[in-house]
Amino acid sequence: MKCCRRSSSSFSKPCTATTFFVSYSSFLLALSSLLRPSAALVNLRAKSFSFTFLDAPARFAVPVRGSGVCGALHTADPIDACSTLPSNRTAVGRGGGSAHSDFILIVRGVCSFENKVRIAQDAGYQAAIIYDDQEKGSLYSMIGDSTGIYIHAVFVSKMAVLAAFLFARNCRLLRHGAHKRPxxxxxxxxxxxxxxxxxxxxxxxxxxxxxxxxxxxxxxxxxxxxxxxxxxxxxxxxxxxxxxxxxxxxxxxxxxxxxxx
Incomplete structure (x- = not known):
């Protein structure tokens, strides 16, 4: 997945957005941070549909701001990111002015939010997207020590991730299945x-x-x-x-x- 963060004009108040572009379709997932530090939106949209659901930015991580940064979305291995992650070589060693970032998808549980974010940061990622392990769980504004944290982090629902991958799957079928619908x-x-x-x-x-x-x-x-x-x-x-x-x-x-x- 290629990912970009960019400004959004979907709201009446100024806001910024982290937009994840799936490289094989017109599908995209947007994480839009509103002015309030504890409120944000995830917008899942393609040409013919749009869904919006909440996320919760981490209080101890760097807020999503500015005109945006592009990157790629990876899945953590191990998925809970409670132990050392393989070094993300494509991210390590990049200059601070690079327009490309790498984001990592992590499941909640086993260890603290802060520990997950620090491990993701140590592996070379610029943002941690942590999703709930419960289907009906509430979104929490993740709390931790901000000392030494210089990446973004947000908490999203399990259904948000499920919806994203189900729609991405079908968009990929449309693109690579000889233009046939699934x-x-x-x-x-x-x-x-x-x-x-x-x-x-x-x-x-x-x-x-x-x-x-x-x-x-x-x-x-x-x-x-x-x-x-x-x-x-x-x-x-x-x-x-x-x-x-x-x-x-x-x-x-x-x-x-x-x-x-």
Whole structure:
């Protein structure tokens, strides 16, 4: 993934944005830091869709400011970044005036946020993007000692990362699959899947979610939900669009609708 941070004009107040461009499609992910240090937005968009969800900048890291910097997004190995990471040779030794940066994706847990960021910094990365290991967890403004920290760091939800990679996957299929769209279901088949009208009392059910994993909005009384064979539920309008345009699998567990299981 190629990544860029640039100014954003999507808000009425001045703000800056970290924009991650997927090199094989028009898809991009933007982390927009607002004026308040504890509030920011992640914007996932392509030509025909846009989703926005919150992130939380680390209080001990360098804020996202200025006109921007371009770079590449890498996955940590180990993914929790609680032990030494391999040196990022493409980042180490660059001059301070370089327009290119390298960002690293890390899962929450095992060790502190501060420890993860320091290990990422020591490995040569210019930003740490830490995502939650819980599907319904709250976003925390990461706290730690800022002494010696000179890179950016933000905390995002698990669903934000899942959504980013699912859309990137399909954009890549569109680009490299001889310009063919990814496999999809016809609308008649989708309409045959069970649906129901949501009531808040259903949340106590063992398998009932509170939030649609596609649009990341909480369910409201009276909304129509659809249930897939894997028993994951979504807003009907969201999952219908997903199955007819982007793929034949569940956005959460990747169960194939065409498998017949």
């Amino acid at each position: 496999p999809s279901m016809n609308r008649q088949a989708v309409e045959l899947l069970p649906s129901f009208t949501f009531k808040s009392s259903y949340v106590n059910s063992k398998r009932m979610a509170e939030t649609c994993a596609i649009c990341l909005e909480d369910y409201r009384d009276g909304e129509r939900l659809r249930v897939l064979p894997c028993l994951h539920d979504f807003h009907a309008v969201c999952v219908d669009s997903w199955l007819t345009k982007w793929g034949t699998f569940c956005p959460i567990c990747k169960h194939e609708m065409s498998s017949g299981e």
